[in-house]
Amino acid sequence: MTTDGDPDQAAGAPADDRTGEKLVELAKRRGYFFQASGAYGGVGGFYTFGPQGAALKGNVEDAWRERFAVAEGNMEIDAPTIMPEPVFEASGHLDTFDDMLVECPDCGESHRADHVVEDDTEYEDAESLPIPEVEEVIAEYELICPDCGAGLAGQAVEPFNLMFATTIGPGDSQPGYLRPETAQGIFVEFPRLKEYARNQLPFGVAQVGRAYRNEISPRRSIIRTREFTQAELEYFVDPEGEEPDIDDVADVDVRLYPAAEQTADDGTVLETTIGEAVDDGTIADPWIAYYLGIAREWYESVGVDMDRFRFRQHLAGERSHYASDCWDAEAELDGNWIELAGFAHRGDYDLSKHDEYSEDRYTIFQQYDEPKTVERAVVDPDMSYLGPEFGADAGAIVDELETLAERDRTAFEGEAVEVDIEGESHEIPVEKTGFAVEERTEAGEHVIPHVIEPSFGVDRLVYTVCHHAYREDEVDGEARTYLALDPKVAPTFVGVFPLQSDDELEATAREIVDELREAGLAVTYDDSGNIGRRYRRQDEVGTPFCVTIDYESLEDDAVTVRERDSTTQKRLPIEELGDTVAALRAGDASFEDL
Incomplete structure (x- = not known):
């Protein structure tokens, strides 16, 4: 057993408060993500995932499907990203899906007023404040434009609808919108989906797909963009039905930041378990508690640092009007907490609205x-x-x-009853x-199910996983940067190198590449530069293992396998390599025990 560096240093450590800045540079250089349409000057809020980023993102999405769809027995659909205007009239997005906009009087740039407040005051959740209060805070603190430094006091804060409008068809085309969330595609199709579920509650419908929001001021790379990927589960339950069995998650350790702690003078994050939080009422809804427990374990499995992770309850002012309770999964990045997912009890709001506006029924018949x-x-x-x-x-x-x-x-107790038809009132x-x-x-009776919604932001999670995996150390006196990605999500699992440019070594290496790919592993072949540089390239993109074929391999039919984080190297027979590496990928073996 050997290493190509000091094993004490090779364990690595997160970098400093500039990790985000360094990560963005690495992401662009190594093909994780970069601003889209750069050849035309780029457009704010749109990013392209390169070869490494697309693979990592795909692995994260597959892991989510496996846990929240397959393992839970939920169905998955793929609905259109453009939907007609009446859908969003029913859902309320045309009237209420707004952010607060403030425009600089000097440079004319528009900014999210709540972000301006949060960046330069002690307010952490300015989004929950009413517009007049945001205007007062801007004036009180004499806040300035982030771009040019001009004062914003006295400038009007206006609501700005985030929907992207489009048209469907030629001529007198039908107005439509790009969906701001994948959820509406599930809700709209509920009358058919309930048939696939044999009209039996509870049942869940998952969807992974693109959503669009015309953000006022996209920022922080892929954390806040105008086009992004969501992974959402809409779980339909009987409002009078049984609660979930939380035994499987009762012992899951969680860090909770309830609303009461956020508003208390000495409030703090609570270290507890899901079971204890339900018993003492910290989490009032057992369904939300169940999904918080699942999510906590899943986030850890894909590489989120649990020391920089918590669940924060929405304050009353920031909670959507239809939600009886909502908690966010949050991760700490460079000293800031960002939302990764929301867990909401949406009640019957969505299905009731579509039942009211559409020509179909959004109920399920429950037999007594x-x-x-x-x-x-x-x-x-x-x-x-x-x-x-x-x-x-x-x-x-x-x-x-x-x-x-x-x-x-x-309503029928008087002499006349009033009904409203397309905005016009009639008395009968x-x-x-x-x-x-x-x-x-x-x-029996027809009931409108209630909805439990775990909604995950995939792009933000990709960024968080990379950020939490970012490491810097020294190997053989040389500075090294690497991503300590969990093997489950790493975009490339194995790098294969012939030690030198030699026909026989290269042929053997190519055979090994083919064998590993046939085993379903993501493999890269690299014969460019010295072996140390090739190791550094794979370290930087997060490849967990590298296989080197040297001249001894031609004699003893064995190869050198190197583990990324520790830089430890071990010699393994070629005939065992495929099975061994597959076991490492599946988590059935550890490198230390080989």
């Missing part, structure tokens, strides 16, 4: 254990009155009356609605 006699409010409108009185709107009025009777029978005499409350024996 025994038939029940229940009271139901019904209407039987007098069409001889509605037809002549309201013409083409009569059918829509009937639909609204039926919906209103189900939801609010008190109650006697013409045929309203009545009847007793019925029913075998």
Whole structure:
């Protein structure tokens, strides 16, 4: 057993507060990610993943699918990224999907007002503040434009909708939007998806795909972009159904930052377990607790540093209006905490909205254990009155009356009932609605499921995994930079090198490359430069193992295998190499035990 450097130093250590800056330079140089359309000056908020980055991103996505779709027995779909305008009218995105914009009076640049506040004050969650209060903070602290230094006090803070608009079809085309989240593709298709689930709750639908947000001020590389990848699970549950069995995650250690601790003078992050947090009420919703436990273990498995990881509960002001509770997974990068995922209980908001706006039903029939006699409010409108009185709107009025009777029978207590059709209010005499409350024996009822949503940002996670894996040390007196990526997600698993330019060595190396690729491993072949430089190249892109074929290999049919982090080298028979490396990739063997 040997190393090509000091083993004490070869363990490496994270760099300094400039890790992010160094990582961005490494990412561009080694093909992880870089600003898109550079030949045309680049466009802010759009990035291209190079060969290494695309492979790493794909491995992360595959790992997510394996854990949150396959292992949990959830189905996966792939919905379009462009959807018609009515979808987003129903979802509320056209009215409420806004960020706060402030424009510099001198240079004209637009900035997210909450980011300006957070960067130069003690406010950590300015996004949760109302616009008038943000304007007051900007004035009180005399905040300035990040680009030119001009004062922003007195400048209006305006809401800015983040949706990308487009058109569908030629001529008088239909307005549409690029989806700002993958979730709506799942919600819209619920009436068909419930059939695939045999109308049985609970069931989950996963999706990994692109989303688009016209960010005011994209920043920090791929952390905040205008086009990004989400991995989302929408888990549909019976609002009156059973809670999850959290025994499998009860003992998972977590660091929690509840809302109460965030607002307390001496608030702190709590070190606890999922089970304890549920028992003491820190996490009120068992479904959210279940997915926090799964996510914590999964994040660690793909290489997130758990010493720089926590779950933070949303404050009341920042929580979406439809969410009864929401927690973010956060990672620390260069002294800042960034959101990696959100875990929300969305209630029945989404399905109720699409049930109201669309022409389909977003309910599931839940059969009772025994038939029940229940009271139901019904209407039987007098069409001889509605037809002549309201013409083409009569059918829509009937639909609204039926919906209103189900939801609010008190609306029929007066002499007239009011319904709204496309923004126009109509009054209908109650006697013409045929309203009545009847007793019925029913075998079950139609319920609108509630939604539990774990939503993961893939691009941010790729950045975090690289950032947390970034190391600097010395090997043989020479500075070395490497990415200590977990083998599960490393873009290349094995580098294969002939020691020198020699036909026989190269032929043997090529045979080994073919064998390892046939075993399903990501392999790179490199015969350029001295062996030390080749090691450094693979270290920098995070390749866990390198195989060197030397002249002894031609005699003893063995090769030198080098482990990235420790630089330890071991000699292995060629005939055992494929099985051994595959076992290392699967986690069934460790390099130390070879």
